[in-house]
Structures are given as structure tokens and as C-alpha cells.
Amino acid sequence: MTVSYTLKVANSRFGGFSKLLFRWKGSIYKLLYKEFIVFVMLYALLSIVYRRLLTEEQKRLYTKVAQYCNRSTDLIPMSFVLGFYVTLIVNRWWAQYTSIPLPDQLMCVISSNVHGKDERGRILRRTLVRYANLSAVLILRSVSTRVLKRFPTMDHVVEAGFMTQDERKQFESLYSDFNKYWIPCVWFTNLAAQARRDGRIRDDVALRLLMDELNLYRAKCSMLFHYDWISIPLVYTQVVTIAVYSFFAFCLIGRQFLEPLEPGQEGDLDMYIPLSTLLQFFFYAGWLKVAEQIINPFGEDDDDFETNKLIDRNLQVSLLSVDDMYQNLPPATKDKYWNESTAQPPYTIATAAETLKPSFLGSTFDMRMTEDMEQTQPVEASPNMTRMQTPLLSRFLAAASPAISIKNFGRGGRATPHLRRARGDSTVHCEDPEAVGRIEEEETEDEESQRGSPCSPSASDRQKELPLIQVEAPSSESIEAEQPQAGKP
Incomplete structure (x- = not known):
């Protein structure tokens, strides 16, 4: 079940997030406590061996090895590797949620375009939305362990009312090596075409709208299938896991409190418990556990999607919209603000202070200028404005270039200009x-008409x-x- 704490963080206050630290369900403590205990036990075991069982010569050798391991931890880019990986996982997690098919748009189109208050009209509308929900159930059975446990066989699907016995026989008679979640969508299209021929759908535009919504619905089902099929490359997950485990393997050896190599040399403070290393384990290993939890949100973790609740909601809402709500409208009357030019809904005492705040009209609404700057000034267009805007191009336009007229090319009766x-x-x-x-080369009559024109200023x-x-x-x-x-x- 999804752990929701939205109401707890609705308002920012002192220590707002601190209250969330004491929750157990869906917390990092629940995810990480086993690995944390193992890490602490291994660290304590190495510490006891170093302090009680090793000789002085062995301690000096262990000190050199520990210093090498401690330097090696700086060579592993933990923040970069984990940050990029978790960002990719979170984006994929939300994209999978937006790919869950919801029948809301489809049921509105069915209710408004498949007509008939008789029994045949009711059967058509209810069957269409049932086919859509059946397709979602079939694809969720393929990707979600919760849904598969609820509907382990097709008998459970029939018993739940998503499919009739005749539909099951026809479904099983269609052999295919691939997932057959798309079959109810094909039934939907054929039934919609039959409704168009019977006049239940009154024009082709309405049928096209219905088909478009069905295609969007089917595309989401297909996207869920592909998200389940195409995972994040295994090598990437392996690289991140090896990086985290090797980092803390070096920490087990290199973060021990060691005795100085030379007599009289000042060593580190022996605190027995490495607080900074334990916090580092808590952050980095917890980061990895977050990615592990949401890499497949269709499991049974605390924060995985509640697919069974979505199935129940979708079926109830879709049947209600196309059956009980079909042409069942409240009377259309004048609203409360019929004679008022500006509608102003009332406020409660708790929200009355919001009426004192001015409305936002734009970031430059309160900007003011001096009277001198507000005066207008006429601007005359210059004939050289084009050349001023394109100085490089004006050089080429002003330069002389020989123009050859194809129309007059090769004529012997035309004199070449000097x-x-x-x-x-x-x-x-x-x-x-x-x-x-x-x-320029022009016709003889054009030259004669232009000889007498004076040169303009x-x-x-x-x-x-x-x-x-x-x-x-x-x-x-x-x-x-x-x-x-x-x-x-």
C-alpha cells in the first residue's frame, strides 16, 4: 500500500520533516536495517581481531593495508554513480505510473456517443467499458504480482465479471505465442462498428473519436508491457551495486581505529564506533535501497502501486458513468450569480484574510516611468534603413555586377550599353x-521612355x-x- 504523508507536509513549519523520521512503514529503517546490522557486525569482528589477536608485526602490516584501503575509497565516485542511477530510476518509476490505463476519457466518449436508453443501448455501453477494463486486467496480470495473486487463472477473471464464459472460450480458441491482452480491444472496435451500422453511433465523426480514445487506452496497455519487458540494462545495475559494495568493503578495513606505527607517534582518537562511516553507509546504501524498491513498482513493497485498488475503481466508475448517469442530468437552471456581473464566492472565517490580498496582474503592472520618458517621439523611416540593418549584405547589393538577360541574349538587333x-x-x-x-538591359521601347527622365536627387x-x-x-x-x-x- 502506498504510504501517503502529503497532509503532514502541507505547511512548512519548524521541524516539519522531523515528524516523518519516526514512521516505520515505508521508511528507510525498514529497508536497510538488515544490511546495517551485517555491516556493524563485520566491522566489530575486524576490530576485535585487530585489537586482540594480531601481533605487533601483524598490526603494522594491517595498518599499511588499512591506509591503502582508506585511500582507495576516494577513487570510487559514489555520489555521481548513485545520483545518476537513482534519477534514472525515479523518472522511469513515474513514467510507469502515467502509463497505467484509466478509462475516464473513454467512458465519457462512450456515454455521449453510444445512444439508446433501451436494453440494447445499455448492453452496448456496458460491454464496451467492460472490454476496456478486461484489457487492463489482462495486462496488469502480466506485470503485477498483486494482480496475478488476485486473478491467478482465467476462471478468476470470469468469476470477477470481467469476462463471460462465451468470451473466455473465444479468447482461448485464439492461439498466439504472445500476450493476448489486445484481444478485448479488437472486440471493442468490432462492437463499435456494429453500433455505427445500427445507428447507435450517429455519425462517423463520433466513431472516429471513439476509436481515437480506444487507441490511446490500448497504447498505455502496450507501454506497460514494454516497460516490463525492457528493463534498465543489467550492466548499469551491476556497476552501481559493485561500486557500493566495494566502497564499504574498503571501509570495513580502512576505517578501523589504528595504533600508531612508531612509538610515541600521535594516532587518531580511538572512538570504537565509527559514527561518520555508519552515517555514510546509511546514506549510500539507503540510496541504493531506494532504487531497489522503485525499480519495479508493480511488486508488493510498501510504496508500490496499488493496482488492485485501481482495478476496482476503474470498473465501478466506468459502469456508473455509462449506465446510471446516461442522460440522467440535473435540471439546468439559473445559477446564483445570474444577475451579477462579477461573481464573488463567499469565504469562511478561516480564509477571510485572503480577500485582503490584491490580485496578481503581472510583474510589470506597478512599474512607473517619468513624464519625460512617457512622451512619444515620431520616428521617420530612412531610405537606407534596410542597408543599415544588413551592412554586410548592402555591400554586395551596392556593388556593380553584370546582368545578363536571357530574353535578349543572342539577339543581333540590340546594341550593347556602354x-x-x-x-x-x-x-x-x-x-x-x-x-x-x-x-541593366531593357527593351528598345523601355530605353526610349526613360531617356527624358531627369536624374533624381x-x-x-x-x-x-x-x-x-x-x-x-x-x-x-x-x-x-x-x-x-x-x-x-
């Missing part, structure tokens, strides 16, 4: 503002800012002189 490099100052001599920084400004390659467009006289030559073959 390309010249600007000399002298940064004065722009152009007829076309788009001729700065690149080469914005182009001159950009030229002054970016003194790059300049293109001087040919004059109208040179173009007219070249046009007759372009027409010749």
Missing part, C-alpha cells in the same frame, strides 16, 4: 536614376553616400547613331 568607370569626383552623369551601381544622395562603380548611360546622339547599324544584318 560600360564606363567613373572618374574624378562623385558627380553623377546619368539619365536614369536606376543606372547607379548596376548594369535621391540617386545623387545615394551616390554621395556610396562611391561605388558608376555607369554612365549613353547619350541620345550615340544611341541614334548606333540604331541604324543595329538593323544591318
Whole structure:
């Protein structure tokens, strides 16, 4: 049975956890007391042998061995090995609990989409949820020792009402080398399809919703099976166990209270009982016992999952929701706050102080600025804003690069524009503002329409800012002189 102490730690107070130290069920004392007694007895035995049975020469040899063992304990990374291993175990433990199939969502979908208050409708709804619970019982029998002890054979499953005799015969007639927990889910799908054909499920959307919920339920059953099948690699568990046992084997020899090697040499204080070593054993060995307890939460330890209680709860709740609660609604009336714009539930005397606390509106709600900082200022968009935001890209965009028009490539009736490099100052001599920084080839009619356009000031400004390659467009006289030559073959 799970040991719950949530109410005991609901409020933080002086010595809050100290009251939990005196519990026995589910405690570390119950898990560790046998190993602790064995460790203390072995330590005491070695101490008696060292103090009473060894000669002086043997004591000096034992002292050297003990010092070597004590230094060796520092070479075993106990905190790292145990911390990583226990973290992995705890994450796996909680993931297994979230994989336990619960029929709550499925039963709500069945109750709202499988219609009929007659006997046939009741049979359909109750049978569907019974199939879902049967699938959970079959998979829990495969992974939980508690459930297997409760339902050791299929006769016990039939006697409990999860399966009829006819269903058992059909179940056993289906031969498979693998676990057959999925068979009730297939029965569920076939029965739902039959209900759709009979009109009990009114549309395909409702049937699809029902199938989706069943698939989620079946996926959890499958995940439980795989968690039971695929364990944490054995080598990892062996490494952690060997690390802990070897560490305390060295402690048994190296943590003894030794006599000094030389006469007159000051030795350690002989306390007979190694308190620090015993605490170390309690922490490290207890850490290992925690992992040992929860590595398989489907056993019979104090903190293992109460799977039998879950089976009882799931069956009762699911049958209640699809049968007694089907279309059994309380009357829909006006609520208490019908005429109030702001609903305010009352507080008891014990909680009245909470009404004095202001509501949380956001971390920056109380932030204030000076009047000067609150004034707005218009921001004008700059034509060079894009180039300012991408300075490296603007260099490539402003640089001249030859452009070749595939449409005009190879035509003999088109004159090639003159390309010249600007000399002298940064004065722009152009007829076309788009001729700065690149080469363009256009159709004859486009050139004639652009000859008379004056050079805009914005182009001159950009030229002054970016003194790059300049293109001087040919004059109208040179173009007219070249046009007759372009027409010749």
C-alpha cells in the first residue's frame, strides 16, 4: 500500500520533516536495517581481531593495508554513480505510473456517443467499458504480482465479471505465442462498428473519436508491457551495486581505529564506533535501497502501486458513468450569480484574510516611468534603413555586377550599353536614376521612355553616400547613331 504523508507536509513549519523520521512503514529503517546490522557486525569482528589477536608485526602490516584501503575509497565516485542511477530510476518509476490505463476519457466518449436508453443501448455501453477494463486486467496480470495473486487463472477473471464464459472460450480458441491482452480491444472496435451500422453511433465523426480514445487506452496497455519487458540494462545495475559494495568493503578495513606505527607517534582518537562511516553507509546504501524498491513498482513493497485498488475503481466508475448517469442530468437552471456581473464566492472565517490580498496582474503592472520618458517621439523611416540593418549584405547589393538577360541574349538587333568607370569626383552623369551601381538591359521601347527622365536627387544622395562603380548611360546622339547599324544584318 502506498504510504501517503502529503497532509503532514502541507505547511512548512519548524521541524516539519522531523515528524516523518519516526514512521516505520515505508521508511528507510525498514529497508536497510538488515544490511546495517551485517555491516556493524563485520566491522566489530575486524576490530576485535585487530585489537586482540594480531601481533605487533601483524598490526603494522594491517595498518599499511588499512591506509591503502582508506585511500582507495576516494577513487570510487559514489555520489555521481548513485545520483545518476537513482534519477534514472525515479523518472522511469513515474513514467510507469502515467502509463497505467484509466478509462475516464473513454467512458465519457462512450456515454455521449453510444445512444439508446433501451436494453440494447445499455448492453452496448456496458460491454464496451467492460472490454476496456478486461484489457487492463489482462495486462496488469502480466506485470503485477498483486494482480496475478488476485486473478491467478482465467476462471478468476470470469468469476470477477470481467469476462463471460462465451468470451473466455473465444479468447482461448485464439492461439498466439504472445500476450493476448489486445484481444478485448479488437472486440471493442468490432462492437463499435456494429453500433455505427445500427445507428447507435450517429455519425462517423463520433466513431472516429471513439476509436481515437480506444487507441490511446490500448497504447498505455502496450507501454506497460514494454516497460516490463525492457528493463534498465543489467550492466548499469551491476556497476552501481559493485561500486557500493566495494566502497564499504574498503571501509570495513580502512576505517578501523589504528595504533600508531612508531612509538610515541600521535594516532587518531580511538572512538570504537565509527559514527561518520555508519552515517555514510546509511546514506549510500539507503540510496541504493531506494532504487531497489522503485525499480519495479508493480511488486508488493510498501510504496508500490496499488493496482488492485485501481482495478476496482476503474470498473465501478466506468459502469456508473455509462449506465446510471446516461442522460440522467440535473435540471439546468439559473445559477446564483445570474444577475451579477462579477461573481464573488463567499469565504469562511478561516480564509477571510485572503480577500485582503490584491490580485496578481503581472510583474510589470506597478512599474512607473517619468513624464519625460512617457512622451512619444515620431520616428521617420530612412531610405537606407534596410542597408543599415544588413551592412554586410548592402555591400554586395551596392556593388556593380553584370546582368545578363536571357530574353535578349543572342539577339543581333540590340546594341550593347556602354560600360564606363567613373572618374574624378562623385558627380553623377546619368539619365536614369536606376543606372547607379548596376548594369541593366531593357527593351528598345523601355530605353526610349526613360531617356527624358531627369536624374533624381535621391540617386545623387545615394551616390554621395556610396562611391561605388558608376555607369554612365549613353547619350541620345550615340544611341541614334548606333540604331541604324543595329538593323544591318
